[in-house]
Amino acid sequence: xxxxxxxxxxxxxxxxxxxxxxxxxxxxxxxxxxxxxxxxxxxxxxxxxxxxxxxxxxxxxxxxxxxxxxxxxxxxxxxxxxxxxxxxxxxxxxxxxxxxxxxxxxxxxxxxxxxxxxxxxxxxxxxxxxxxxxxxxxxxxxxxxxxxxxxxxxxxxxxxxxxxxxxxxxxxxxxxxxxxxxxxxxxxxxxxxxxxxxxxxxxxxxxxxxxxxxxxxxxxxxxxxxxxxxxxxxxxxxxxxxxxxxxxxxxxxxxxxxxxxxxxxxxxxxxxxxxxxxxxxxxxxxxxxxxxxxxxxxxxxxxxxxxxxxxxxxxxxxxxxxxxxxxx
Amino acid sequence: xxxxxxxxxxxxxxxxxxxxxxxxxxxxxxxxxxxxxxxxxxxxxxxxxxxxxxxxxxxxxxxxxxxxxxxxxxxxxxxxxxxxxxxxxxxxxxxxxxxxxxxxxxxxxxxxxxxxxxxxxxxxxxxxxxxxxxxxxxxxxxxxxxxxxxxxxxxxxxxxxxxxxxxxxxxxxxxxxxxxxxxxxxxxxxxxxxxxxxxxxxxxxxxxxxxxxxxxxxxxxxxxxxxxxxxxxxxxxxxxxxxxxxxxxxxxxxxxxxxxxxxxxxxxxxxxxxxxxxxxxxxxxxxxxxxx
Numbered sequence: 001x002x003x004x005x006x007x008x009x010x011x012x013x014x015x016x017x018x019x020x021x022x023x024x025x026x027x028x029x030x031x032x033x034x035x036x037x038x039x040x041x042x043x044x045x046x047x048x049x050x051x052x053x054x055x056x057x058x059x060x061x062x063x064x065x066x067x068x069x070x071x072x073x074x075x076x077x078x079x080x081x082x083x084x085x086x087x088x089x090x091x092x093x094x095x096x097x098x099x100x101x102x103x104x105x106x107x108x109x110x111x112x113x114x115x116x117x118x119x120x121x122x123x124x125x126x127x128x129x130x131x132x133x134x135x136x137x138x139x140x141x142x143x144x145x146x147x148x149x150x151x152x153x154x155x156x157x158x159x160x161x162x163x164x165x166x167x168x169x170x171x172x173x174x175x176x177x178x179x180x181x182x183x184x185x186x187x188x189x190x191x192x193x194x195x196x197x198x199x200x201x202x203x204x205x206x207x208x209x210x211x212x213x214x215x216x217x218x219x220x221x222x223x224x225x226x227x228x229x230x231x232x233x234x235x236x237x238x239x240x241x242x243x244x245x246x247x248x249x250x251x252x253x254x255x256x257x258x259x260x261x262x263x264x265x266x267x268x269x270x271x272x273x274x275x276x277x278x279x280x281x282x283x284x285x286x287x288x289x290x291x292x293x294x295x296x297x298x299x300x301x302x303x304x305x306x307x308x309x310x311x312x313x314x315x316x317x318x319x320x321x322x323x324x325x326x327x328x
Numbered sequence: 329x330x331x332x333x334x335x336x337x338x339x340x341x342x343x344x345x346x347x348x349x350x351x352x353x354x355x356x357x358x359x360x361x362x363x364x365x366x367x368x369x370x371x372x373x374x375x376x377x378x379x380x381x382x383x384x385x386x387x388x389x390x391x392x393x394x395x396x397x398x399x400x401x402x403x404x405x406x407x408x409x410x411x412x413x414x415x416x417x418x419x420x421x422x423x424x425x426x427x428x429x430x431x432x433x434x435x436x437x438x439x440x441x442x443x444x445x446x447x448x449x450x451x452x453x454x455x456x457x458x459x460x461x462x463x464x465x466x467x468x469x470x471x472x473x474x475x476x477x478x479x480x481x482x483x484x485x486x487x488x489x490x491x492x493x494x495x496x497x498x499x500x501x502x503x504x505x506x507x508x509x510x511x512x513x514x515x516x517x518x519x520x521x522x523x524x525x526x527x528x529x530x531x532x533x534x535x536x537x538x539x540x541x542x543x544x545x546x547x548x549x550x551x552x553x554x555x556x557x558x559x560x561x562x563x564x565x566x567x568x569x570x571x572x573x574x575x576x577x578x579x580x581x582x583x584x585x586x587x588x589x590x591x592x593x594x595x596x597x598x599x600x601x602x603x604x605x606x607x608x609x610x611x612x613x614x615x616x617x618x619x620x
Contacts, residue, residue, distance in 0.1 A: 062425070062426070062429075109606075109610045112610070112613055113609055113613050114613065115425075115568075116359075116365055116564060116568055117564055117568070117609050117613060117614070117615065120560050120561060120564045120605070121605075121606060121609060123557065123560070124557075124561060124601075124602035124605055124606065125602075125606070127557065127598065127602055128599055128602050128603070131595070131596055131598060131599050132596075132599075134595060135593060135595060135596055247557075251433065254430075255430070258426050258430050259430070262426055291444055291445045291448075292440065292441035292442065292443070292444025292445045292449075292549070293441065293445060294441070295437050295438070295440055295441025295444065296438055296441035296442055296445060297441075298437055298441070299434045299435065299436070299437030299438030299439070299440070299441055300434070300438055301434070302430060302431075302433065302434030302437065303413065303431055303434035303435055303438060304434075306417065306427050306430045306431040306434060307413070307416050307417060307427075307431060310417075310420030310421065310424070310427045311420075311421075
């Protein structure tokens with residue numbers, strides 16, 4: 001059993017390396033800016049969904065409020081840069097640390113809640129954050145903040161002439177998120193999380209420190225989500241509360257993992273690769289009419305995948321259902 | 329801020345709260361029956377509002393008269409959604425919780441898209457109705473008639489629902505299925521039929537709410553979203569699985585919203601609702617009257 005598990009992990013790592021190299025080469029052949037934009041967004045959402053998957057997929061604490069951490073990352077970076085001239089790289093880390101701390105602070109009372117009570121708590125906490133940013137004048141309130149253009153440079157993480165630097169950052173972000181998950185899967189925490197997800201009471205009785213392991217998952221997940229938010233702010237160079245902190249973003253983070261395969265290593269990546277191009281293309285080609293054709297298609301796809309592949313699309317690739325010792 | 333202003337806003341809050349309860353109770357009923365949260369509940373409300381609007385626009389039916397028709401239509405719609413979609417989501421063997429969340433969430437997006445396609449994104453309203461624009465004065469407190477009548481309908485609907493659950497055969501079957509669906513199947517009750525009727529009843533209740541609200545709210549494809557979150561909070565505050573909890577939760581949410589609007593800027597009025605929800609579940613993790 002151990003050998004097959006070790007083999008599978010090595011195989012995953014090799015596959016990831018091959019895919020990363022391929023993804024790094026793709027821009028040499030794809031010059032279309034719109035396609036590049038879709039590729040950047042796909043990588044970003046894959047990484048965000050990977051981060052969400054740590055708390056909600058592996059540890060089983062379904063959060064539909066991750067927009068809060070995404071927004072905090074975006075706002076911390078942008079406010080530090082526009083108000084104090086702090087470089088986005090520091091803002092990105094700062095946003096990550098702030099989000100992780102807030103996740104720990106919120107986790108303290110909310111992790112006592114179970115099931116739908118927990119899910120709704122995550123939604124309303126994010127909504128409170130959204131409403132506060134809407135009314136916070138110093139942070140631009142509802143009008144939002146423009147990130148001023150100070151010329152293309154890696155130091156300021158701004159590129160107006162090409163999307164490629166963003167693409168490569170998103171690729172690295174996606175790889176790091178994947179590697180973190182890959183590492184955690186086989187760590188003490190990874191095993192604790194699955195025990196907590198399957199049966200918190202049994203886990204507790206076997207000596208798993210349930211509360212601490214939930215807190216750990218929340219902090220890691222929030223930190224990585226905030227990095228994504230900071231990146232997004234730099235990428236679109238304009239943020240307002242509605243464009244970074246609405247419920248929509250929380251759902252968008254969950255969707256790729258859910259459709260790809262929740263609590264699996266490849267689920268978020270697979271889900272994002274299918275879902276994000278579909279979203280963007282339907283919006284570009286069908287959304288312009290304002291008649292909701294893009295929504296109809298998107299909604300129908302979600303319903304169909306949920307019904308046809310409840311374990312996620314990753315189920316299409318597994319040769320046998322749920323190999324021993326490796327929770328799916 | 330005088331005492332009169334405070335009483336005035338609390339009275340309006342109470343009326344709105346009774347409506348929130350009526351919007352939420354269908355959600356509570358369905359959840360209590362089968363542990364499914366319908367994430368398209370807001371879109372059901374939207375559909376019911378359009379139903380009342382089109383009955384008015386094409387046949388000049390007043391929303392008050394349309395309410396029973398819309399409720400009946402929504403009953404059929406809800407039962408059909410269960411039989412055609414939700415039933416299959418319940419069969420999932422893996423992560424059933426996420427499957428039902430995202431199936432109904434996909435349905436919500438689909439319904440919003442269809443509404444945009446067929447009804448256009450324009451804001452509609454019912455400009456003239458029997459009750460619209462009228463107010464009554466009760467001891468110096470002015471109450472808008474549509475909300476007042478809506479609140480009375482809500483109280484009546486809750487009364488009928490309590491009677492129905494406690495006293496009729498179907499109500500007992502509903503309760504029994506909720507307690508133990510397997511045992512119910514053994515005594516010859518078709519679980520799917522009970523679930524379909526539960527979805528029908530829950531949808532009829534939100535249909536009633538939608539028809540009442542159509543006379544004083546704008547009607548547009550996204551209208552459900554803002555009410556849906558309030559409905560989830562209402563149900564959770566009252567406690568999942570409790571119909572009475574939805575009634576009490578609605579009143580609390582309405583009163584808290586009105587009081588928050590007195591203290592904070594109007595744009596922050598929902599913060600009060602959310603804060604009260606968090607406070608309640610931090611103290612009582614099962615909501616006020618919840619059993620699960």
